[in-house]
Structure formats: C-alpha cells, structure tokens
Amino acid sequence: MKPTFDGPIPGENYTSDTKNYPWHRPPDITDYDEAVEFVIRELSTPSRISMIYTMLEAGQSISGIVSIVNMLNIGNGKYAVDLSILIAGPVARFIEIAAKENGIEAELGTPEEEIYTLEMFQAMQGVLDNEDEPPAEQPAAPPTEGGLMAMGAETGTPATADPDTQAAMLGLNEEDA
Amino acid sequence: MEYDQIIRQSVKAFKEGRLPEQISARKEAGLKYTPEYFDQLEEDLLGNDTTPEEDTDEADL
Numbered sequence: 357m358k359p360t361f362d363g364p365i366p367g368e369n370y371t372s373d374t375k376n377y378p379w380h381r382p383p384d385i386t387d388y389d390e391a392v393e394f395v396i397r398e399l400s401t402p403s404r405i406s407m408i409y410t411m412l413e414a415g416q417s418i419s420g421i422v423s424i425v426n427m428l429n430i431g432n433g434k435y436a437v438d439l440s441i442l443i444a445g446p447v448a449r450f451i452e453i454a455a456k457e458n459g460i461e462a463e464l465g466t467p468e469e470e471i472y473t474l475e476m477f478q479a480m481q482g483v484l485d486n487e488d489e490p491p492a493e494q495p496a497a498p499p500t501e502g503g504l505m506a507m508g509a510e511t512g513t514p515a516t517a518d519p520d521t522q523a524a525m526l527g528l529n530e531e532d533a
Numbered sequence: 534m535e536y537d538q539i540i541r542q543s544v545k546a547f548k549e550g551r552l553p554e555q556i557s558a559r560k561e562a563g564l565k566y567t568p569e570y571f572d573q574l575e576e577d578l579l580g581n582d583t584t585p586e587e588d589t590d591e592a593d594l
Contacts, residue, residue, distance in 0.1 A: 392566040444540045445547020449571040466545035
C-alpha cells in the first residue's frame with residue numbers, strides 16, 4: 357500500500373489569509389451593555405422570537421437557546437467567547453421574561469447537579485429493556501448440511517410426496533389412471 | 534468543561550443575583566443590564582398584566 361500525503365504540508369497555514377473568518381478578526385462588540393442590547397434587539401425581531409418560542413415549546417431549555425444564540429454571534433464575529441459567557445445570564449433572563457409574558461412554560465436548564473443512574477446509561481446505550489415490547493424473535497437456525505434437496509430429512513418430513521399426491525399434482529386422477 | 538456547562542453556570546449565577554467581579558466593579562459606574570434591572574422588568578411586564586384586569590373587575594362591581 358502506497359503512503360498517501362493528504363494532510364497539510366508544514367507551513368501551509370502561512371499561505372492563507374488569517375483574516376478569512378470573522379472570528380479571526382477583533383469582535384465588533386466588546387462592551388457588556390452593548391452586547392446585551394445587541395442580542396435583545398436581535399431576538400426581539402418577529403422571526404427570531406417566534407423561533408425561540410417554538411424551540412421552548414418543543415422542550416429546549418433557555419440555557420440551550422442562549423448557547424445557540426451565542427455560538428451564532430461568535431461565529432459572525434459580533435463578540436468574543438468570554439463576553440458571551442458574561443452576557444449569558446441577561447440574555448437568559450430576557451428570554452425567560454418574554455416566554456412568561458406569552459404564557460410559555462420554559463425551563464432555565466440549570467439543574468442543581470446531574471445524578472447519573474444505571475437507567476440513564478442504559479438509555480444512552482439504547483439497551484434499556486422495555487417490558488411492554490414482546491421479545492424479539494430468535495433468528496432461524498441455519499441449515500446444517502445437505503443443502504436444499506436434503507431439507508426435511510432431519511425433521512422426519514418425507515423428501516418426496518406419496519404417489520397419490522404426485523398423481524394429483526400432475527393432473528392424473530384415479531379415473532385417468 | 535464544555536461551553537454549554539459554562540453557560541448554564543453563568544445563567545444560574547445571574548439568576549441568583551451574582552455577577553462576575555469585573556462586571557460588579559462596573560456596576561457602580563453605571564451598568565444597565567443587572568439582575569435588578571431584569572427583576573424590575575419582569576415585575577413591570579408581568580405585574581402590569583394582572584393589574585388592569587383587577588381594576589376592571591372592581592369597576593364592573
């Protein structure tokens with residue numbers, strides 16, 4: 357087998373422009389209040405807030421939505437990761453208040469402590485037994501030997517039909533015979 | 534620690550009224566979006582929703 361050289365060659369990173377992506381450049385917003393105001397204004401648009409309400413109704417936690425919003429804005433170069441952590445609280449409170457105002461029950465998504473149980477691990481692995489479901493059928497045992505023509509020999513079933521059956525299959529009844 | 538976990542911790546701390554040190558230092562200089570600001574906003578928005586109904590009920594009586 358021939359070795360393949362499909363990885364980057366040493367120094368290849370210097371051949372591309374380091375300012376190709378928004379997160380390679382300084383962020384647009386570096387102030388706490390300015391960043392919170394930007395996110396609140398952005399989330400207040402009808403399309404965004406309706407999307408957030410839908411996500412909340414689908415069971416998404418507020419913290420999860422804040423993470424998504426922050427990741428999008430970091431990717432677009434609006435603010436840096438450290439500022440996104442600082443503004444997570446205000447953004448979450450804004451979403452919480454907006455949801456309450458519209459009668460949507462929303463979870464903040466900040467459990468005290470995760471308690472891992474055996475059932476959780478089994479559910480994660482997909483091996484949790486469901487007592488309501490019938491047990492899966494066992495696969496049929498493979499034929500032992502002899503192939504197709506020997507089938508039935510082990511079970512006692514005659515390999516060939518009796519003469520009467522054969523005559524009936526050939527369309528010969530007793531009158532013809 | 535993953536990003537989601539840090540965000541959860543940050544949200545929880547803000548909900549409990551705790552701010553990072555650097556932000557708390559700026560609070561005296563005039564910080565707008567504090568935990569108290571959102572508590573007041575919640576009270577104004579959700580509290581005002583119930584008041585007119587009570588007023589109208591009393592007026593009807």
